[in-house]
Amino acid sequence: MKKLRIAIQKSGRLNEESIKILKDCGISIDNGKDQLKASARNFPMEVFYLRNGDIPQYLKDGVVDIAVIGENILKEKGDNITVAEKLGFSKCRVSLAVPKTNIYTDIKDLEGKRIATSYPNTLRAYLSDKGVKAELHIINGSVEIAPNIGLADAICDIVSSGSTLFKNNLTEVEIMLRSEAVLAVSPSIEAEQKKILEDLRFRIKSVLVARKSKYILMNAPNDKLEDIIKILPGMRSPTVLPLAEEGWSSVHTVINKDKFWEVINELKKAGAEGILVCPIEKMVL
Known part of the structure; x- marks a missing residue:
């Protein structure tokens, strides 16, 4: 029998919650420290521990069948990947922020401005929808520092509590996307794995309803x-x-x-x- 291959974040905010929901579904995973792949002992599943930003490509290529991933990453990199379930944890938003000293009235204020971001595709789509043209500076990590060093006039990044923005004298001005962890499905998942996925979804729904x-x-x-x-x-x-x-x-x-x-x-x-x-x-x- 083939196993259902699931990708979860190797480390970071999604990792612990992903492991917890599988455990709450009665799935025991035999994994040691720093393992990149592990098997479940009581469910036909293999777990792949991957970098968050790499997961959409693994789904597209069919290397994994499903994944626990943030909606924000799917919107940025996950064309043609469907969502089977919203999981209700790791909630955040993708937002635009400007220095607190700036006077901001609406999105048109960013016309012709420089915006630093790790989400260029999401940002381009949003600005295009609003009819705004801006110069994008693509940065991987520490986006919030860009206005302070003169690299950008605004930033586009994920926001959870808002404390990082506050520490860097930035204020959130536009919420572009509200995100949470989801169960995403590869477009090339096979019929046998789909049957296992339905069993997993049944368990997940039971856990999520109970949590509420x-x-x-x-x-x-x-x-x-x-x-x-x-x-x-x-x-x-x-x-x-x-x-x-x-x-x-x-x-x-x-x-x-x-x-x-x-x-x-x-x-x-x-x-x-x-x-x-x-x-x-x-x-x-």
Whole structure:
């Protein structure tokens, strides 16, 4: 049986999260320190540890079948590569930034200016769409220093927290692209590997849904049960079980973690007591 070949970042911000999501999917990888290729012991998969910027070409060439990679890299280098799943981690944005001392009103202010970037293709497409012509200086790494040394009037780079921009007296003025880690698929993936990929996607979806959810249990007086159930945004309907104490029931359901505190406050006001919150490891829909 052929194995599904997956590329992940050799080191950096995507590496740990990529390994974690595979582990959460129940996939154990036998790899030692500094290995560039490893096998999973309980799933038909080979893992390739590659430089982030090289991964799109490996996908195009069919050296690997799938990869965990940032959308920003795919947009820059990944023509004709499809995205199977958005993974929800390593979120960032590709933005334009200018020195804080500059007066900036809109994108037209960059007409004829010098922009330093590691994302020339993304930047060219954005400027073309806005009808702006600028001079691009392509830099690999430390883009944010360019305005301070007189090399550029602005920069285009990835931004996560914005602290690097702040340290270099730059301010973000245009968000060109919002990015997160995705599961990308080679255009030349074969049928046998596609079947394995579908199994992997099933596992990943179960993990991602669980990460966004919380399982809650609470005690509810029966005379307030109807009002409490109306508050719950459960998957279908909550589970309601009678308690040993007459007039009370136990209510079980799943809620979205983003609405957690809002829902909990409403439940308390409606009369729910003894609310217990549990993490969910997997959720199969």
